[in-house]
Amino acid sequence: MSAFNWGRELQQRYNAIHGSSLAAAITLYGFLALFALLILAVAIIGLIAGGQKGFAKEVVGDLGITGSSANSISKTIQTAQTSHRLGTIIGVLGILWLGSSFALAITHAFNAAWGITGLGMISRGRGLLWLAGLSALALGELSFSSLWSLLPDFLSPLSVLLGLVVNSALWFWTSWILPRRKVPWRVVLVPSVIAAALFEILKFIGSFVVPRLVSSSSELYGSLGLVFAxxxxxxxxxxxxxxxxxVEAWRGEKEVSA
Structure with a gap:
């Protein structure tokens, strides 16, 4: 099959399962999960700060932020210092519920591609397990990244390889634990590596595009610009x-027919 025919078939399969709607659901719940994570992060900052006076100014000074943004961050930290217990509870409950809902949105995409149905609360439980694995992989990548910063500069390209390995593990974990189907690991591996490579490319492009997009959107729409970006x-x-x-479901069909 030529590259053109392969791409056309891929797009037809994407349209057949209403891929744009599935992607929009993933976007919505991903955004809400990030919002819950932000609440939890602010609450943790308030918990760490405790009753320390001047903590907000120290944080703003260390970040090198000035103007209205500095005032907003200072007020947020000061509020978190007085309500960190409530914020922590809300943040934990929010990240568990919205995070598992985000996982369910991803699960629906895989189930639609495979033509299968979900498992209700069992799928949400799998989503929580997926979140735990995701957190472990993220912490592992952060730990390794901090270690790589201590190595000589000529070894820095290896960090790209590390990112590819971690992202491949992330995509493999997602494809393996969330959908309601059992397939050979080789069906999951190749699409996971491809997705990881594309994600690394997106991160590289995003490091240049996203800051400009945020800046231009902020100039036009203010703080809403960051949300749009x-x-x-x-x-x-x-x-x-x-x-x-x-792609994974397509490979699965070929595996069965072979």
């Missing part, structure tokens, strides 16, 4: 997830 970026990732599910 984040939603646009999440939508791209959502589409990547749906395409991964389609």
């Amino acid at each position: 984040l939603l646009a970026w999440l939508l791209i990732i959502g589409r990547l997830i749906v395409y991964l599910a389609v």
Whole structure:
């Protein structure tokens, strides 16, 4: 099959499962999960700060932020210092519920690609397990990244390889634990590596595009500009997830027919 025919078949399969709607659902719940994570992070900052006076000014000074943004961050930290217990509870409950809902949105994409149905609360439980694995992989990548910063500069290209390995593990874990189907690991591996490579490319492009997009959007729409930029970026990732599910299901069909 030529590259053109392969791409056309892929797009037809994507359209057949209403891929754009699935990607939009992933985007929405991903954004809400990030919002819950932000609440939890602010609450943790308030918990760490405790009753320390001047903590907010120290944080703003260390970040090198000035103007209205500095005032907003200072007020947020000061509020977190007085309500960190409530914020921590809300943040934990929010990240568990919205995070598992985000996982369910991804699960629906895979199930639609495979033509199968979900398992209700069992799928949400799998989503929580997926979140635990995701957190472990993220912490592992952060730990390794901090270690790589201590190595000589000529070894820095290896960090790209590390990112590819971690992202491949992330995509493999997602494809393996969330959908309701059992397939050979080789069916999951190749699409996971491809998705990881594309994600690394997106991160590289995003390091240049996203700051400009945020800056231009902020000039036009103020603080809402950041929201628009984040939603646009999440939508791209959502589409990547749906395409991964389609490619994986397509490979699964070929595996069965072979």
